[in-house]
Amino acid sequence: xxxxxxxxxxxxxxxxxxxxxxxxxxxxxxxxxxxxxxxxxxxxxxxxxxxxxxxxxxxxxxxxxxxxxxxxxxxxxxxxxxxxxxxxxxxxxxxxxxxxxxxxxxxxxxxxxxxxxxxxxxxxxxxxxxxxxxxxxxxxxxxxxxxxxxxxxxxxxxxxxxxxxxxxxxxxxxxxxxxxxxxxxxxxxxxxxxxxxxxxxxxxxxxxxxxxxxxxxxxxxxxxxxxxxxxxxxxxxxxxxxxxxxxxxxxxxxxxxxxxxxxxxxxxxxxxxxxxxxxxxxxxxxxxxxxxxxxxxxxxxxxxxxxxxxxxxxxxxxxxxxxxxxxxxxxxxxxxxxxxxxxxxxxxxxxxxxxxxxxxxxxxxxxxxxxxxxxxxxxxxxxxxxxxxxxxxxxxxxxxx
Amino acid sequence: xxxxxxxxxxxxxxxxxxxxxxxxxxxxxxxxxxxxxxxxxxxxxxxxxxxxxxxxxxxxxxxxxxxxxxxxxxxxxxxxxxxxxxxxxxxxxxxxxxxxxxxxxxxxxxxxxxxxxxxxxxxxxxxxxxxxxxxxxxxxxxxxxxxxxxxxxxxxxxxxxxxxxxxxxxxxxxxxxxxxxxxxxxxxxxxxxxxxxxxxxxxxxxxxxxxxxxxxxxxxxxxxxxxxxxxxxxxxxxxxxxxxxxxxxxxxxxxxxxxxxxxxxxxxxxxxxxxxxxxxxxxxxxxxxxxxxxxxxxxxxxxxxxxxxxxxxx
Numbered sequence: 001x002x003x004x005x006x007x008x009x010x011x012x013x014x015x016x017x018x019x020x021x022x023x024x025x026x027x028x029x030x031x032x033x034x035x036x037x038x039x040x041x042x043x044x045x046x047x048x049x050x051x052x053x054x055x056x057x058x059x060x061x062x063x064x065x066x067x068x069x070x071x072x073x074x075x076x077x078x079x080x081x082x083x084x085x086x087x088x089x090x091x092x093x094x095x096x097x098x099x100x101x102x103x104x105x106x107x108x109x110x111x112x113x114x115x116x117x118x119x120x121x122x123x124x125x126x127x128x129x130x131x132x133x134x135x136x137x138x139x140x141x142x143x144x145x146x147x148x149x150x151x152x153x154x155x156x157x158x159x160x161x162x163x164x165x166x167x168x169x170x171x172x173x174x175x176x177x178x179x180x181x182x183x184x185x186x187x188x189x190x191x192x193x194x195x196x197x198x199x200x201x202x203x204x205x206x207x208x209x210x211x212x213x214x215x216x217x218x219x220x221x222x223x224x225x226x227x228x229x230x231x232x233x234x235x236x237x238x239x240x241x242x243x244x245x246x247x248x249x250x251x252x253x254x255x256x257x258x259x260x261x262x263x264x265x266x267x268x269x270x271x272x273x274x275x276x277x278x279x280x281x282x283x284x285x286x287x288x289x290x291x292x293x294x295x296x297x298x299x300x301x302x303x304x305x306x307x308x309x310x311x312x313x314x315x316x317x318x319x320x321x322x323x324x325x326x327x328x329x330x331x332x333x334x335x336x337x338x339x340x341x342x343x344x345x346x347x348x349x350x351x352x353x354x355x356x357x358x359x360x361x362x363x364x365x366x367x368x369x370x371x372x373x374x375x376x377x378x379x380x381x382x383x384x385x386x387x388x389x390x391x392x393x394x395x396x397x398x399x400x401x
Numbered sequence: 402x403x404x405x406x407x408x409x410x411x412x413x414x415x416x417x418x419x420x421x422x423x424x425x426x427x428x429x430x431x432x433x434x435x436x437x438x439x440x441x442x443x444x445x446x447x448x449x450x451x452x453x454x455x456x457x458x459x460x461x462x463x464x465x466x467x468x469x470x471x472x473x474x475x476x477x478x479x480x481x482x483x484x485x486x487x488x489x490x491x492x493x494x495x496x497x498x499x500x501x502x503x504x505x506x507x508x509x510x511x512x513x514x515x516x517x518x519x520x521x522x523x524x525x526x527x528x529x530x531x532x533x534x535x536x537x538x539x540x541x542x543x544x545x546x547x548x549x550x551x552x553x554x555x556x557x558x559x560x561x562x563x564x565x566x567x568x569x570x571x572x573x574x575x576x577x578x579x580x581x582x583x584x585x586x587x588x589x590x591x592x593x594x595x596x597x598x599x600x601x602x603x604x605x606x607x608x609x610x611x612x613x614x615x616x617x618x619x620x621x622x623x624x625x626x627x628x629x630x631x632x633x634x635x636x637x638x639x640x641x642x643x644x645x646x647x648x649x650x651x652x653x654x655x656x657x658x659x660x661x662x663x664x665x666x667x668x669x670x671x672x673x674x675x676x677x678x679x680x681x682x683x684x685x686x687x688x689x690x691x692x693x694x695x696x697x698x699x700x701x702x703x704x705x706x707x708x709x710x711x712x713x714x715x
Contacts, residue, residue, distance in 0.1 A: 301486025304451055304559070305500050305549070306475030319490050395490065 006138035007087060014131040022122035024102050026109055029116045030174075030363060036122055039098075042105045084139045088153060091132040096160040098125060103170030110172045118174040120365055147390070154383075174365040182354060182369060190373055193350035196268065196340040197333065197377075200275040204332055208280050209325065212287020213313070222288070229281040237274065237339055241346045244270040271343035278339060279332035286328020290321025322392045330385035337378045341370075402427040402557065402589045403448060408457035410443060410613075417443050418613045421457070430583050430590040432604035434597060434636075440613040445559055445593045449478045462556070476504055479550030483562040485542050487534040493519070493545050494530040500553035518548040522578065540571035547579070551586075558590045564599065576602060597637055601625070601645060609633055621649050647706070648674035655706055656690045656699035666691045669698055673706055 022036025037045075099121075106119035140150055164170050171180075179186065215222045232240070249265025252258050263269045294317050302312045318325075344352025351370045358366030403425040410418040417440045425431050433441040446452040447459060450471045459466045466474060479500075487496050494515050501511045519526040522544040534542055543563060550558055563579075564572045580603055583590055594600050600607045601621040609616045609624065617629040625646045628634040638645065650673045666689040667676055679688060686703045 295484070295486070295489075297482060297484030297486035298488060299486075300451075300484075301480065301482055301546075302488075304449060304475060304480035304482070306472045306503055307499070308472060311503075316488055 007135050010131040010135040010138070014128045017124045017127040017131070021124035021127065023098070023124045024105060024122045025120050026113075027118045027120070028113065030118050031361070034118065034120060037105075039101075039124060042101065045105065045108065081143060084143045087139050088136050089156075091135050092153070092156055092160060095129055095132050095157070096164060098128060099161070099164055100169055103164065103173055106170070106172035106174075118177070118365070119172060120174040147387075175368055178358075178363065178365045178369045182366070185354065186369070186373070189349065189351045189354050189370070190377075192348075193337075193340055193352075193374070193377065196271055196275065196343060196348060196350055197336050197381075199268070199272045200279060200336045200340070201329070201333055203272075203276045204279040204283055204336075205329065207276070208283030208328075208332075209287050211280070212284045212325075213291065215284065216288055216291040226284075229284060232277050233281050237278070237342045238345060240274045240277065241270055241343065244273050245346065248273070266347040268348050270346055271340070271348035275336050275339055275343065279336050282328045282331040282335070283325070284328075286325050286331070287321065290324030290328075291317055293324065294320045323389055326385060326389045326392055330382065330389070333381050333385065334378055337374060337381055341374055402429075402462065403591070404458075404460040404463075405444075406458040406460070408447065408454050408459055410440075410447065410452065410454050416613055418447070418454075421613075421615065423608060423615065423618065425589060425591065427589050428587045430592065430603055430605045432592045432594055432600035432607050433610060434594055434600045434607060435610035437595060439610045441593045441595075441610050442561055444610070445561055445591060448557070448591065449475045449480060449559055472503075476500060476553055477556050479553065479555040479558040481543075481546045481550040481558070481560045481563045483565045485534075485546040487542060487545060487549070489534050491533075492530065493524075493532050493534070493537070496534070496545060497549045497552050499549060500555075504553055514552060514554075515548075518551060521582070522548050524548075538571075539567055540575060543567060543571075543575060544578070547575075547582075551582070551588075556589065558588050560590065560592045562593055562595065565594070565596075572599075579603060598645075601637070601649065609636060622646070625649065644674060647677055648672050652676050652690055652701055656701045657705070659700040661689050661697045662687055662700055664689050664700075666697075667701070668693065676701055677703075677706060 018039045021038070023039040023042055025034035025036045027034030102119070102121055102125065109117050109119050136153060140153065143149075145153075165176065170176050211225070215225060235243075245265040248263060248270050252264045252269075298316055298320070299312065302316055307315070340348070340350055341352035341355055344350055344356055351374050353370075355367050355370035355374075358364065358368075358370060403423075405421045405423040408418060408421040409416065421444065433444055435441045443452055447454045448461070448466070450466060450469075461469070461474065461477075487493075488499075497515045497518055498511045501514055506514070515530065516526045519529060524541065524544055529537070529541070529545075534545070537545065543566075547560075547563065550560070560579075564575050567575065576599060579590075579592075582588070583603075592600075592603065601624070604621060606618060607621055607624050608618050611632060617624060617633050619627075624633060624637055625642055628637065628642075634642065651669075652667060652671050652673065653669055655673065656669075664685055664687055665679060665683050667679055669690055669692055671679075676688060680686065680703055688701045690698045690701055692698055
C-alpha cells in the first residue's frame with residue numbers, strides 16, 4: 001500500500017476546518033471582537049460583489065478544485081516524484097489562494113461597512129496553513145528532497161506571500177493595516193531583536209565552549225557547575241530579569257564608566273546577561289558531549305606521536321566535536337530568539353515591545369505582526385544552523401561539500 | 402638503544418611493573434608478550450612517557466628519558482596502536498604527514514615521504530592518498546597507521562597490539578609486511594602482543610611478562626626449546642610446542658650432503674614444519690632439497706629432524 005496517511009489526514013483536517021471554522025472574523029473596529037465568517041459564506045459574498053475582478057473571485061475556486069483532485073490522486077495513486085511535487089506546489093497555491101480570497105473579502109467589507117471595519121484571518125485559515133505545511137514537510141521527507149528543493153519550497157511560499165502583499169490585494173486585512181500603521185517601527189524592532197540575539201550568542205560562545213572544555217578536562221568540576229547551570233534554566237525569565245535589575249543598577253551607579261557603556265538596571269544589559277545565562281547550558285552540555293565522543297584511540301595516537309595539548313584541541317578535538325557543539329549552539333540560538341521577546345518587559349525593545357503593545361490593547365493582529373517575524377527569525381536561524389551542521393558533518397566524513 | 406634499570410610502576414596500591422631490567426639493542430624486534438593485565442602495555446607506554454615510571458631508570462640512547470622533552474622524545478619514536486587512531490577528518494596523506502609536519506619538514510619532502518611510505522605498504526598513492534579513513538578497510542587503515550608511525554623516520558617503532566583487531570588473513574599479511582619492513586629498515590621495534598604465534602613469528606627476542614614481572618627473555622627458539630618454567634611452557638602452548646619449534650627452523654640446518662634419492666623435492670628455504678608435512682603427505686622418510694633454481698643440494702632425513710631438532714648440527 002502506498003497511501004500517504006499523512007496527506008490524507010492533513011487534507012481531511014484542512015477541509016473539516018474550512019467547513020466548520022471561520023475563515024475570517026469581521027469586527028466594526030479595531031478594539032471590539034469580531035464575528036466569524038465561514039469560507040463558503042465568503043465565497044458567495046465575494047462572487048456577488050461588484051468591485052472585485054473576476055480573476056480574484058474565480059481563481060480560488062479553480063485552485064480549490066484542482067487541489068482536491070491533486071490530493072485525491074496523491075492519496076490513491078502510486079506515489080511518484082511528480083505527484084509529490086504536485087502536492088507540494090498545490091498546497092502552496094491553496095494557501096495563497098485562500099489568503100487572496102480573504103484579502104478580496106476584506107476589501108469588500110471595507111467598502112460595504114466602514115473603513116474602520118477589521119477583517120482578521122480566522123482559525124480555519126491558520127489551521128489549513130498548518131495542515132498544508134505538515135503535508136508539504138511530509139512529502140519532502142518522503143521524497144528525501146535535496147536541500148535546494150527544500151530551499152525552493154520555502155522561497156516559493158515567501159515569494160507568493162510577498163507578491164500578494166505587494167499587489168495590494170490583501171491591504172484591507174487587519175494584519176496588513178497594522179503593518180501599515182507600524183511599518184516605520186517594525187524594521188527597527190527586527191534589527192533590535194537581532195541585536196539582542198547576536199549580543200547574547202557572542203558571549204555565550206566565548207564562555208560556553210571554553211567552559212565545556214574545562215569541565216571535560218576536570219571532570220570533578222562538573223558536579224559543582226552543571227547543577228548551577230541547570231538551576232538557572234529553571235528560573236522563569238521574568239524573574240531572572242528582575243533579579244538582575246538590582247545588581248546591574250547598582251553597578252551602573254557605582255561605576256559611571258559602565259553606565260556610559262549602556263549598563264543599567266533596565267534595557268539591553270540585563271536582557272543580554274539573563275539570555276546569556278540561559279543559553280550557556282545547551283552550549284556547555286553540547287561541548288561536553290561533543291568532546292566526550294571523540295574516539296579515545298585518536299587522542300592516544302595523537303599524544304603518542306608528540307602532538308601537544310593545544311594542537312590536539314584545535315586539530316582533533318574541536319573539529320571532531322564541532323557537529324555536536326553546533327547542535328547545542330542551534331538550541332541556544334532558537335531559545336534566545338524566543339526569549340528575547342520577553343526581554344521587552346524590562347525595556348530591551350525588539351519585536352517583544354510590539355507584541356506586548358498588542359497584548360495590552362487586545363489588538364490580536366498587532367500581536368501577530370510581531371510574532372510572525374519572530375517565527376521567521378527562528379526558522380531562518382534554524383535553517384542556517386542546519387546548513388552549518390551539514391557542512392561540518394560533510395567535511396568530517398570527507399565528502400565534497 | 403632502550404634500557405630499563407630496576408623500573409617500578411604502581412597505580413595507587415597496585416604494583417603493575419616491578420623490578421624491570423631489560424636491554425633492547427638497536428635493530429632488534431622485541432615482542433612483549435603476556436596475558437591482559439600483565440603490564441606489557443604499561444611497559445611500552447613508559448618508553449615514550451605516556452606513562453611515567455615511579456622508580457628506576459629508563460635510558461634511550463644512553464640518556465634517561467626524563468631528560469628529554471616528552472614531545473621531542475615521541476617525535477623520535479613511531480607509535481602505532483590497535484585502534485589505529487587515524488584522524489577521521491584528515492585524508493590518508495595528511496594523517497601520514499602528521500609527524501613530519503610537527504617536525505617542520507618542507508612540503509615537497511613530506512609529499513615524497515608519504516608517497517614512498519604508501520608505495521612501501523602496498524597502497525597505491527594516487528588512489529589512497531586523498532581518501533578518508535572511513536573509506537578504507539580495517540587492514541588498509543592499519544597499514545596507514547603503520548605508515549604514519551614510520552613517517553618521521555623514527556629511531557624506534559613502538560607498536561601496541563597493532564594487528565589485534567584484524568581478521569586472520571589480513572593479520573598474517575601485515576605481519577609479513579612488518580617483518581619485511583624490519584629487515585629492510587633495520588629499525589628497532591618494540592611490539593606488544595598477546596598472540597604467541599605473532600611473537601614467535603616476528604620477534605628476534607621475546608619478553609614474556611606475568612604480573613608485572615619478566616618471566617623469561619630469549620629468542621623464540623630459546624622459549625620453545627628451553628622454557629624457564631611450567632608457566633612459560635603453558636604460555637607458548639605445551640601441546641603443540643614441537644610443531645612451533647619446527648616452524649622456526651629451516652631445512653638448511655638439517656640436510657645431509659648426499660646424492661638425490663627418488664623422492665619428492667623441497668626448497669632450501671622451507672621450514673621444518675612444511676618439510677615434515679610434505680613427508681607425511683608423501684608417506685616418506687626423506688626428501689630431496691633444492692635451491693630456487695631447482696639444483697640438487699642434499700637430502701633431508703626424518704631421523705635427523707626428530708632426533709635432534711632442539712640442537713641442529715650445522
